[in-house]
Amino acid sequence: MTALPSLPITDVLDDIKQGIAQHQQLVLEAPPGAGKTTLVPLALLSAEWLGQQRIIMLEPRRMAARSAAQRMASLLGEPVGQTVGYRVRQETKVSKQTRIEVITEGILTRMLLQDPSLDGVGLLIFDEFHERSIDADFGLALALQGREIFRDADTPLRLMVMSATLDGDTIASLLTTDNDTVPIIRSQGKMFPVDILYGKAKRYDENIIERVSQAAISALQQHSGSQLVFLPGQGEINKVLQRLKRHLADNGITDTVVLPLYGALPFREQQRAIEPLAKDGPQRKIVLATDIAETSLTIEGINVVIDAGLCREPCFDPATGMTRLQTRRISQDSSVQRMGRAGRLTEGVCYRLWSEEQQQQLPRQSTPQILQADLAPLLLQILVWGIDDIHELHWLDAPPSGPLSQARDLLHSLGAISGTTISTEQPLQGWTLTPHGEQMAAMPTHPRLAHMLISSAGFNLSKQACALAAVLADRHPLSRDYGADLAAVVATVSGERACHSQHQAWLKRTQQQAKTFQQLLNKYHRQPTQTAPLKEQQQTGFLLASAYPDRIARKKTGSHNNYQLSNGRAATLDNADKLSNHTWLAVAELGGSVNHVGQKSTDRIYSACEFDAELFQQALAPLTTEKTTLEWDDSVERFIAEQVTAVGKLAIKSQRIEKIPAEEKRQALLALIQKRGLSLLPWDKPTRQWQARVELLRQHHSGKQEWPNVSDQHLLNTLELWLAPYLENINKLGDFKKIKLQEVLSHLLPWPLPQQLNELAPIKISVPSGSQISIDYSQNPPVLSVKLQEMFGCADTPSIANGQIKLMLHLLSPAQRPLQVTQDLAGFWSSSYFEVQKEMKGRYPKHPWPDKPQEAAATKYTKHRPKK
C-alpha cells in the first residue's frame, strides 16, 4: 500500500485506531472534506483485532458507495473488486479477497435478515449517519441486537458511527453498554472560510421568488464567481429561472448562465449544472437547485451560496395511507451544510434570506425519516426479524405507533400477516407473517408491489407485473409523452412500444430490474389459479388495483377530471390528460402538497391506468364488500333499505330491497332511537312512575339487593340489551306504539325485586282517612298530595322504603289547592297549621278545623256527612 494522503482526519487516525481497538464502538464526528470515508477503513485494515474479518461501510447512496470504493482501491493501487469492493442494488463488485465492502444501507438490512450474526465481519461503519435514513436507523438497531445475541466475546462485531453534524452524545448513549463506553472523536474539516450574511426577519415563504432573484442579482454585481441557490422545489426553480433570464437579457449580460438542478431533470441537464463551464462559453453560472445539491451532488466552482431556507419533504399521513409533500423551514444542520458548499475551493459567501435571530429558532436537526415515512416496508422486515414488540430493539427514534398501525392494516389487507390486535400500544403484538408475507419480504420492493408481483403469477400476468413494478420502483421519464397513463409506459418496457432514444438508459435499467423480479418470481413456481384470462386492456388495471386497492377511482358525476377514490378521498387528474376519458381508473401514485402555513392542496393523480369495473365480478371480487344500508326516510317515516356493493368507501352498486333483513333493521332502529332519543318509545305515566321508583330505590340503595340502572341515559346506552328483541314488527314510526314498554322494562327487574319494588316504593299509600292515595314519583323526594283533613290523627310525615325516604306532603284545601308543602308534619301541626285554620275556617265552614289535629279523626267528608 502506498502512503495514505494527508488530510485533516490524519491527525486523529491514531486515536481512532486505539479507540476502536479498546472498545467495541466509536463515534466519529468529522465535517465533509476531512477524508473520513476513504482513510478510516484503510487505516483499520491491518488492525490486529480485525484478523481476517471484513470491514463493511455503509453509504446512503449508490453513487457514494461506488466512488468511495473506487477511491480506496486506487489508493491501494488496485482495481475495485479486489481488496476493496462494493455492493449496491443490481450491481456487485466483490471477490474472495475483498476485505472492505462498501454497501448501500438497504443492502445491510437484507444481509442482517439473512445472517443476524454478520459472521466474518469485524467492523461495521455507518457513514453519513446524520442523514438518518430509515435503513440506517433500522440497520443500527438490528446490528446492536444481532451482535448481542449471536456474537462471542472473542470475535465481537465492532460498530463505528461517522457523521458530519451528528449529535455525538446522543448516539454514544445509544451504543453504550453495561461494560463498555463509547469514545467520541472529533476532527476538523477541510474548508475555506465562508462569510455568512443574514437578511431581514421575514416569513420564509413571503415573496420568495422575488427576494431570491434580487439576492442573486445583487450578489452577481458584488462578487465574482458562480452561485448556488437553494430553493424548495421545481416550481420555485422554474419561476426564478424565468426571472433571472429576463434580467440577464434586459441588461445584456452574456457572461452568466442560469441552470436548474433537481432530481426529475434528465441526466444530461443535471450534468450541465454540475460540470465546470466550457472554456469558450459564459464564465459564470447561477445554479438553481433543490436540496439534491446539499448532499448528493457536488457542483464545481461555487463561491456564493444563496439559501431561501426552505425544503420540501415527504410526510406520510397514516389516515389516508398517502404521502404529501410539505414545505418546511430547514434545520440548523442543513443551513450549515448548504453554507459549506460555498467554501470547497476558495473563500466564499453565504446569503441567508432570514435574520440571525430566526436562525436561532430553526430546529437543530431535520426530522429523522422514521418519524414521518410510510412504515409498511419497515414493518414487514421487523416481522421477518422475528419480534412482535418494537421496543425489543434499541432505537434512536422508535417508529411511531400511528404509521405502524396503518402499516399493519395495509399488510393485513395484502394478506402478508394474520392475527388480531391485542394492544394499541404494541401494534405488532398478536400478528405473524403468513407464507405469502414471507415471499413478499423476499422481494426487493415495496410490500404493495411485492404483493402484486406474487399474485400476478396466478393470473399469468407476471411479465406485465414485473414491468409495472420496475416502472413504479423509480421515477420514469415518460410522463411528458404519456401523461399519467402507466399502461403505455408498461408497453414501452415490454418492448411493444418504442420510445425516444434519449430514454434508452432508463429503458435498459428498467428492463433489467423487471428481469430481476422475474427471476425471483420463478423460484416460487406458482400455479395459475385463474383459468379465464383477463382481456388485455384489463390487465394493468387489475395489477394496479391489487397493489393499491385503496386507490381505485371513479369519476365524479358531471365532472371532467375529478375522481372519487376507494379510500374516501378525492383526487384530480391533469386537465389535459387523456386518461380522463375513462370513468374508472386504477391509481398508483397520487399526492398533494402542504405549504409553509399548513394549507393542503387538492390531491393529484400522477400515475394511473384505465380500470374495468367488470373485474369486481370475478378477479377482484375479494376486494368488494356487500352490505345492507338502511336509511330513515323522513317523508314517509320509515326505512328505505338498499343492498350496497362497495370497494372500500366507494359504492359501486346499490339496489333497493323490499324485505329488510331483521338484524340490519334492528341495528338501524337502535341507531335511530340513539339519535332521536327515548321519547320515540310509547312512554305512559305508569311507566315513567315505575322508572322513577326504581331509580329512587337505586339511589338510596334500599333493600338488600342492588337495583338496576334504569335512567334514560343508561337505557339509551344499553338499548341493544333490553329493547332489541322487541323490534321485529316495527317498520314505521307509528309502529313503536305496539311495544308494551312497561312489560319490556319489567324484565329488567330480577326476582325478588318486583315484589320489593311494591313494598319499598308503593304506587299508593294509605292515609288516616282510609283513602289510598297515589304517590307522585316524578319528583324527588316523592310527593303525596292529600286533603289536609285526611291526615288528621297522623303525628309524623309518612315515609316509604322502610322509613328511609320521607314523602313530601302537599296538603290540600277542600278545593284541592295546596295549603302547605312540608316534609315535617309534626312541625306543621304545632305551628303554621293555626294560621291555615284561621284563614280556612271561615271559607270552608262545613269542613272540620279542629284545634288538636294530631288527635282528631281523619275524614274525607264534610262535618255533616257521616263516615261510612
Next chain:
DNA sequence: CTCTCCCT
C-alpha cells in the same frame, strides 16, 4: 399553485 430525496 405540476412531484423533495433516496433505497432493497
